[in-house]
Amino acid sequence: MSVLQHKNTLDSAAIRAQFPILGEKVHDRPLVFLDSAASAQKPVAVIDAMANTMRTQYANIHRGLHWMSERTTEAYEGVRDLVAAFLNAPSRNEIVFTRNSTEAINLVAHSFGALLKPGQAVVISEMEHHANLVPWQMLRDRAGIELRIAPITDAGDLDLEALQTLLADGKVGLVAVTHMSNVLGTVTPAKAIADMAHAAGAQVLFDGSQSVVHRKTDVQALGADFYTFTGHKLYGPTGIGVLWARKELLDAMPPFMGGGDMISTVTFERSTWANVPHKFEAGTPAIIETIALGAAITWVESIGMDAIAAHEAYLTAYALNRLQDVPGLNIVGQPQDRGGVISFTMADVHPHDIATLLDRNGIAIRAGHHCAEPLMRRLGLTATARASFGLYTVKEEIDVLADTLVRIRDFFV
Numbered sequence: 001m002s003v004l005q006h007k008n009t010l011d012s013a014a015i016r017a018q019f020p021i022l023g024e025k026v027h028d029r030p031l032v033f034l035d036s037a038a039s040a041q042k043p044v045a046v047i048d049a050m051a052n053t054m055r056t057q058y059a060n061i062h063r064g065l066h067w068m069s070e071r072t073t074e075a076y077e078g079v080r081d082l083v084a085a086f087l088n089a090p091s092r093n094e095i096v097f098t099r100n101s102t103e104a105i106n107l108v109a110h111s112f113g114a115l116l117k118p119g120q121a122v123v124i125s126e127m128e129h130h131a132n133l134v135p136w137q138m139l140r141d142r143a144g145i146e147l148r149i150a151p152i153t154d155a156g157d158l159d160l161e162a163l164q165t166l167l168a169d170g171k172v173g174l175v176a177v178t179h180m181s182n183v184l185g186t187v188t189p190a191k192a193i194a195d196m197a198h199a200a201g202a203q204v205l206f207d208g209s210q211s212v213v214h215r216k217t218d219v220q221a222l223g224a225d226f227y228t229f230t231g232h233k234l235y236g237p238t239g240i241g242v243l244w245a246r247k248e249l250l251d252a253m254p255p256f257m258g259g260g261d262m263i264s265t266v267t268f269e270r271s272t273w274a275n276v277p278h279k280f281e282a283g284t285p286a287i288i289e290t291i292a293l294g295a296a297i298t299w300v301e302s303i304g305m306d307a308i309a310a311h312e313a314y315l316t317a318y319a320l321n322r323l324q325d326v327p328g329l330n331i332v333g334q335p336q337d338r339g340g341v342i343s344f345t346m347a348d349v350h351p352h353d354i355a356t357l358l359d360r361n362g363i364a365i366r367a368g369h370h371c372a373e374p375l376m377r378r379l380g381l382t383a384t385a386r387a388s389f390g391l392y393t394v395k396e397e398i399d400v401l402a403d404t405l406v407r408i409r410d411f412f413v
Contacts, residue, residue, distance in 0.1 A: 010303065010311045012394045018043040019392050029362025032397045037182050037210060037341050037388030038366050039232045042296075046236055049295035053288050061287055062261060076287055079294035080277075086297050087227065088218040089244050096243040096250070096277040097285055101209040102131040104228035104243035105176070107280060108205060109135035111253035112174065112226070118144035120173040123166050123202075125150045125158055125188075126378045127181045130371045132207045136176065148172070152378065156184040156333030160192065167200035175204045176226075180211035183370045183386065184333035185316070185341035187211060194223030203249070209233055213390075214312050214339045216305040219244055231289065235390075236296035240289035243280070250276040257282040300391070308391045312340040315389050315398065322402040327409050332384050340389035343370075346405070349412050351385040354405070361404045363397075 016022050019041050024031050033041060053075070059068040061076050084092040098104040116122070122136050122145055140147045150163045158177065166172065175197040180187045190206055197204040205226035208217060212229040219227045226249070231240040255262055255273055259282035264272040273279045300308065319342055323329055328347035346354060355367035366386045369376045376382060387401060 010307055010391065012392070015303070016392050016394070018045070020044065020047075022392060026362040026364070027360055032361075032363040032400050034387040034389065034393065034397065034401060035364045035366050036213075036390035036393070037233070037386065039238070040213065040235045040390050041392065042237070043235055043299055045295050045299045046292050049292040050237060050288050053291050058288070060284060072287060072291075075291050075294075076285070079290050079297075082294045082297050083242055083244075086217070086301070087212075087242075087244050088220050090220065091247055093275070093277055094244055094247050094250065096245070096280045097290055098228075098241040098243055099239055099286065100232070100241035101207060101228040101230040102241075104241050105132055105205070105207065106135045107243055107256040108176075108226050108228075108245070109139045111256050111280070112203070112249065113139040113143060113145065114254050115252060116143065116145055116173045119146070119171065121146035121148050121166075121171050123148045123150055123163070123172050123175045123177075125163075125177045126152045127156070127158070127184060127186060127372065127375045128176075128178055129182055129207065129209070130373070131209075132176055132178060132205075133374065145173075146171070150177070152186075152375075156181070156186050156335040158186070158188050158193070160189070160196070163193070164196060167196060167202065170201055172197070172200055172202040175202050177204075177206065178210070179206040179208045179217075179227075180214070180339045180341075181335075181372075181375075182210050182341060183343050183372050183375055183384065184335055185338040185343075186333065186335035187215075187337040187339050189337075190222045190224070194225075198223065210339060210341065215309045225249060231293040231296065234293070234296055235300060236293040237289040239286045240293045242293075247276060250280070253280075255279050255282070259283045261285075303391065311391060312389055312393075315393055315395060316340050316342070318395050319387065319389070319398045319401075322398055323405070326402055326405045328413075329405060329409070332379060332381070340393075341386065342388070343384040343386045345381065345384055346409060349408060351383040353412075354385045354408060357408050357411075358401070358404060361400075363401055363404060365401075 059072045061073040080092045080095045083095045148166045151159045194204045203225040208229040227244045232238040262282040330345050332343040351367035
């Protein structure tokens with residue numbers, strides 16, 4: 001059965017049937033899962049890919065000469081081709097497998113950071129996840145790099161004029177910003193940012209952990225130099241992420257970790273490195289998880305990223321409209337372009353209480369600072385509640401969320 005109906009709308013019932021967990025109950029209520037920005041649920045295609053790999057073909061890869069190893073190596077390396085096509089990367093050799101976006105950004109901070117000189121600067125924004133903040137603080141403290149912070153507007157958009165000012169002195173070596181905020185849902189104008197960075201002589205990194213799930217991503221059209229994403233938000237397993245970078249940058253960067261598979265030769269006196277991407281993939285990789293990431297990408301592409309984007313744009317608009325009717329509820333941020341993430345507060349009700357009471361009704365959301373403490377301080381908040389959507393989300397679940405929030409508000413007033 002096709003997951004698409006006529007008029008390019010998703011067949012939500014068919015899609016949801018491919019996620020076994022959505023049939024579970026929580027506190028004797030049907031599960032309403034609105035925490036996909038933290039980690040998405042897994043379709044049968046991904047679950048089967050992991051199980052079948054372990055059941056029928058598992059072996060270590062690259063160095064084995066037996067049939068099972070060769071078969072698994074072929075499946076593993078085939079995912080590199082899938083990811084390259086998914087991002088429209090110029091070459092499969094620009095795809096580096098990591099554990100997650102956090103490791104990918106740390107890799108860039110360590111290895112590209114080694115090419116920066118004291119006195120140069122890295123620019124990030126006020127809305128960054130800690131994963132795109134802490135590694136640059138560590139680089140600053142280790143290597144004397146200046147860390148500059150691009151502000152956001154009160155609506156939650158990146159302040160491009162302020163960014164231009166930060167770039168003006170020509171000392172910035174890298175601009176590293178989110179492609180989509182995990183708190184505000186803000187989709188940043190990546191091409192404009194890249195053009196500004198390049199005009200100032202800087203490279204640009206986009207943290208695509210949120211955006212790659214919701215919209216088609218073309219690293220060449222964006223003008224990116226580095227792009228990261230994580231598998232578990234893209235309906236794949238945990239423990240697998242991706243760094244894409246231009247090959248000339250990867251060639252120039254020193255290795256991130258040392259060990260097996262990232263070497264060409266080893267003696268007691270010295271070692272030489274393998275060609276990219278293997279130079280950055282030390283040790284036995286996440287074989288099963290990588291193969292399952294390939295299954296996730298194949299699955300979402302069978303639905304179509306344009307169809308997914310249209311579905312989630314409708315859901316986001318519907319949710320914004322419904323939540324505005326909840327007394328005392330304040331939606332955080334009004335960015336010009338918002339993905340399927342909505343953070344909110346409610347007068348007289350702490351976000352943790354909101355999340356706890358929603359859970360009692362079978363509704364899963366996230367509450368807290370969302371690994372973005374500096375952004376919370378910029379917003380004058382300590383925490384928010386956050387509802388986030390996946391391609392399996394339906395508007396009836398948003399209705400349940402809004403109606404339950406009204407009852408929670410009534411309970412506290």
